Amino acid sequence: MSEQTLPTLHDLEQHTAFIGRHIGPSADETAAMLAELGVDSLNALIDETVPGSIRVEQPIPLAAPKTEAQALAELKAIAGQNELKRSLIGMGYADTLTPNVILRNVLENPGWYTAYTPYQPEVSQGRLEAILNYQQMVLDLTGLDLANASLLDEATAAAEAMTLCKRMSKAKKANAFLIDAQLHPQTINVIQTRAEPLGYDVIVGDVEALLDQHEAFGVVVQYPGTSGELRDFGPLIEKAHAQKALVCAAADLLSLVLLKSPGEMGADVVFGSAQRFGVPMGYGGPHAAFFATRDAYKRSVPGRIIGVSVDTRGNPALRMAMQTREQHIRREKATSNICTAQVLLANMAAFYAIYHGPEGLKTIAGRIHRLTDLLATGLKQKGMTLAHDSWFDTITLNAGADRDRLYQTAQDAGFNLRKLGDDRLGISLDERTDRAEIETLWTVLLGADHSLDIAALDAEMIACEASSHETTGTPSVHDSIPADLKRTSDFLTHPVFNEYHSETEMLRYLKRLENKDLSLAHSMIALGSCTMKLNATAEMIPVTWPEFGALHPFAPLEQAQGYKVMIDSLESMLKAITGFDAICMQPNSGAQGEYAGLLAIRHYHQSRGEDHRNICLIPTSAHGTNPASAALAGMKVVLVGCDDQGNVDIADLRSKAEAHADDLSCLMVTYPSTHGVYEEGIREICDITHAHGGQVYMDGANLNAQVAVTRPADIGADVSHMNLHKTFCIPHGGGGPGMGPIGVKSHLAPFVANHPVIGIEGPNAENGAVSAAPWGSASILPISWVYIALMGGEGLRQATETAILNANYLAKKLGAHYPVLYAGRNGRVAHECIIDLRPLKEASGISEEDVAKRLMDFGFHAPTMSFPVPGTLMIEPTESESKAELDRFIEAMVKIREEIALVEAGELDADNNPLKNAPHTQADIIDAEWNRPYSREQAAFPASWLKQSKLWPTVNRIDNVYGDRNLMCSCLPIDAYAED
Structure with missing residues (x-):
């Protein structure tokens, strides 16, 4: 009888180690791949691959790997050092209520957050529809012709607006860009940063007066102003246009539910942040910026635009239009370096608008505005003076010598207000504000004996408004939104914004869209130079903790000590990893x-x-x-x-x-x-x-x-x-x-x-x-803090070694069927490999696009196509993919190569074959007129595993040229929507 050895405590603890969860290949799989490559260890593979002169031999000085429970407990303690006060600071950031159906099913759902940019639209129709909805929402609220698919934040969107003005203004000799002094200060600064290397003259002040003094190519204003004031910019815009300058407006998206749109005033560009449409403040981001402009400027719009085209069956289908990676074509002549945007957050904002609908948004905006009116009226009744008599959600008090005292009293009561110049104090309300908060603010600012009654004051305001309508037929002259700035135009009239207001219907809509898309929840996404690895659940959990999500980016630093500790710690980790x-x-x-x-x-x-x-x-x-x-x-x-x-x-x-x-x-x-x-x-x-x-x-x-x-x-x-x-x-x-x-x-x-x-x-x-x-x-x-804490130096090295192993294994196996374009020392590649389809295209007529689309029939997203070399596919498997998954991908590529060989041999028609017709949809398979020279099974089920689980592309191959020639970047017409 053999003697059994008890495992050590260390061995038992490894069950909860994260490293083996993140790294895909098991020990046996790793050994098998190493054997395929003819080396006996990962160290030997690294010796053959990475130049010895640059290798790091010593372990990274990081803490030992933590378990998921340990890492989350430590981070929770750090997060607890943040002090959550009610931030009524404004400046483009407002607290909001994320609908739980969106929180759980989008923000916390890997089906949404692990998807890639929709460069392969046939397996991206769900998120493309979500982004198209976002564009439609922006168009409706801003009153302009064309919107993009979101940018990084409001301030960088302002910088993009400036450069668009420079390109499109007919004042070609002008070099001045005029900034309204009421623009948010961070936006002014980012514009100035962008303008300096470009040589633009940026001038801040009263823009109407500045137009008399400078020849300008553009003007930017804030609506409402950073201190809350509402102004009619129509005359200013006319004046600027007369001087051939374009006008940009930074707008609060929620305010546009109640306010006349800048587009109706004549603005050329409208931009801002969609953050308050259900996206947490998160100490500054991520938040989607919106950007809308005139149709005439469409070829100068930064970032991406989602457009409507048709597929090979003539059905409507969505794709990225015009701007698709345009910097890779125009390079140093590109209009922008934008390569990514806050799409997940743009989707959330669009879903927020869909869930609430136009009437719900009017209610939310109307309640915030009414509460602002009540706060302001109460303060005025008790002798306080306001800097302005118009506002949406922000008022500014002329506090005088009492400013600092009132600010501190508010701090002590749990409120962050905003200090402005000239002894003023700003207060911005938001979706979380309620009547109890107004009463508390009165107490803070006026003292406990203020004797104001919010219900009585509300009734008084309603009676005053009714009386004004009866006697004059117009709103009260005391209304805080001037009559000529009230919105009269409809918005969000498309069915998508009017059909999903119950949670049941919203949930099903979200799921329908999710089911159209391929994500890491389905299969590996082996994109070269765009590492798509595991985004572990433990890493994602802290994102929605209120300790991180509810902080305003301009809250006093002493309230953000948890963030400071976490950021300082992450910086130390990154310094150790990079040597900087x-x-x-x-x-x-x-x-x-x-x-x-x-x-x-x-x-x-x-x-x-x-x-x-x-x-x-x-x-x-x-x-x-x-x-x-x-x-x-x-x-x-x-x-x-x-x-x-x-x-x-x-x-x-x-x-x-x-x-x-x-x-x-x-x-x-x-x-x-x-x-x-x-x-x-x-x-x-x-x-x-x-x-x-x-x-x-x-x-x-x-x-x-x-x-x-x-x-x-x-x-x-x-x-x-x-x-x-x-x-x-x-x-x-x-x-x-x-x-x-x-x-x-x-x-x-x-x-x-x-x-x-x-x-x-x-x-x-x-x-x-x-x-x-x-x-x-x-x-x-x-997310990154938790990842590094879970992996430690030991795990990070294993991850890199395995990424190199997986790439070389793929290169070796695929190299038997396709030319591998580049290799380094000892014939090794780094973390990715490029397969060259140009010889095959010359011999068969099958292109890299045909292979990319055919991969969809196997349930895979295509590798990076035609970059950095046209006619190639660049494949990066990452360390998170198991050998079994790599073998599945290899099998798909080998079967595709066999199909190409049949085309070369004339056994498959050169134009009517599974590659040229890919991807195949359910509509193809059930078509009674099937007349293709290959079977339905070969079309849709070319590998055995697909019969157990298959993601069906919901559209056939999309016509890109048609989409660009017939540019349509808003929601489908109602009749097409109804048919869909």
């Missing part, structure tokens, strides 16, 4: 990180009296956002060639660096390369740049192949952004949210972004902001 000396958390996307990093380099050169350094070297293989970001940072792009293996051509780099040595600002380089290999010459590349006076910006898109194996700062980078929504597990959300903090060496640390409202310790105080909130989309930072 400082982290700037403000950029709220990867492209924003590029922009912020290049600005830091720009300001560093300026501090040394080298303002002339403006040349940015960029390899031809770079992500399209690189040259676009360089242009926004005021730099001139000089391209550097690549060799036949996809590496940077070092001789060409040296030549270009020498030629531009006097003016060289920086090099932008991706590592591992955009072609998916570890370039052997990366240190030399950095050294050449430094030797000629330049800085090295390392694009962090491929950081998942560096973590714990090498470090960008050690390689030679001076600054790099970190895609927290890729490498560090913030989910993609169907196209956002994202976070792109940057790491910098010590010499660049003083030059990163600061903030005008809440100053950040470290950077120079005068540095401008790049985002609306000091720490960007702060409420999703806990």
Whole structure:
């Protein structure tokens, strides 16, 4: 009888370890894949793959891995250090009530938050419909012709509005952009930051007077103003238009339910934040910005637009129109570097409008406005004076010498109010305000003996209003919304906003949309350079904790100590992982990180009296956002060639660096390369740049192949952004949210972004902001904190090693059937591989698009198509996918290759085959007129596993050209909607 050995306590504890949950392959699967590659360990594979000169041999100095329970308990204690007071600060942020049906079924649902940007629309129709609804909502409320599919935040949307004005204004010689002094201060600052490298003259003040003094290409106003005042901008807009300037309006979306729209006043651009449509404040984000403009400007709209096209059956189908990755086509001539947006939050805002409908929104806005009227009337009756006599939800008190005392009294009672200049005090109400809160505010501001009765005051106001209507037929002259600013036009008349007001109907609508889409809940999404790994439930849970969600970004710092502890801790983790000396958390996307990093380099050169350094070297293989970001940072792009293996051509780099040595600002380089290999010459590349006076910006898109194996700062980078929504597990959300903090060496640390409202310790105080909130989309930072805490240094290294293993396993197995385009040392790839379909297309006529669409029939999302090389597919499996899932994908690709071979041999018709007709829908399969030269089973069930579970594409292949030629970016007409 064999002797049994009791397991150690350590062995027993491993059951609750997270590392094995995150990393897909089991030990046996890992061993099998290593054997396939002919190596005996992960260490041996890394030795063969990563250049020894850049490898990190010592463990990352991070705490030991925690269990999920331990990590969440620790973070809960940290979150508890935040003090939740009622923030009535306003400034573009308001507390809101997220409908629980949306909270549970969208924000907390991996079917929504793990989906990718809808570049493959046939398996994205649900979220495309949600975004189209968002665009329709924005169009209706703003009164304009065209809306995009959301931007990053209100302040960066303002900067985008400015550059649109510059492009589209007929005042071609004008260089001034005029800013209304009533714009939110953070918005003013972000505009100023954007304008400086572009050379625009930004002037703040009374814009009507400024129009008499300056030749301007654009004007921006706030509606309502930051202090709450309502103004009719019609005359100002006429004056600006007479001078060929365009006019932008920053608007409160909820106020437009009651107020005349800026579009009706003649505004050319209307933008703002959709945050108060059911999205928590979250200490600044993520929140979807809206952006609407005239149809004439559609080709200059930043970001993405969802449009209606048709599929091969002639049925309506949705897709991303025109702007699809336009920076990859226009590069340094792109109008924007926007690469992602806050799509998940835009969807939430649209669903909020759908759930409440126009009447519900009128009730919400009307109640907030009535409570504001009651607060103001009571204060006035007791002798307080207000700065304005018009408002929607914000009043400003002329508090005089009592301002600081009243502010502190409010603090002591649990309220954050806003201090303004000239001894004024601002109060902004929101959806959570009720009559009890108004009574408490009266007590705070007037004393306990104020004797005001809210019910009596409300009855008095109603009687006064009725009397005014009886005697004059018009509203009371004392009404806080002037008669000519009251909304009279209808909005949200489309059926989608009027049919789903019960929770049952709303739940079913959400589920119908979710069922149309492919997400990580279905299968691997093997996109090159867009790491789609596990977004673990434990990582997501803290996002909806009120301790993180309910904080206003401009609450006093002492109330946000939990956030400070968490952010400081995450910064320390990221410094240990990357080797950088400082982290700037403000950029709220990867492209924003590029922009912020290049600005830091720009300001560093300026501090040394080298303002002339403006040349940015960029390899031809770079992500399209690189040259676009360089242009926004005021730099001139000089391209550097690549060799036949996809590496940077070092001789060409040296030549270009020498030629531009006097003016060289920086090099932008991706590592591992955009072609998916570890370039052997990366240190030399950095050294050449430094030797000629330049800085090295390392694009962090491929950081998942560096973590714990090498470090960008050690390689030679001076600054790099970190895609927290890729490498560090913030989910993609169907196209956002994202976070792109940057790491910098010590010499660049003083030059990163600061903030005008809440100053950040470290950077120079005068540095401008790049985002609306000091720490960007702060409420999703806990996701990355939990991930790193769960993995520890040991787990992070295993994750990187496994990502490299999975990619090389795929490359080896697929290489037997398709050409693998690039490889590095010992024939290895990094974390992704590129398969070349160009020879197959030449032989068979089957394109990379045909393969991408056919993969949908197997239940897979296509890899990255035609980037960085046209006619190719770039595949990144990530460490979260098991060998079984990889083998499923490989089987699909092998079967597709067999179908291509049949086309090559003439056994399948060149134009009527499963690839050219893909994807196949249920409508195809039940069509009584089926006349294709292959079976229905081959069309829809080409692999055995599909008979157990299959995601059906809900539309056939979509006609992109038709969609662009017949641009329609609002909800389908009612008759089409009814048929659907």
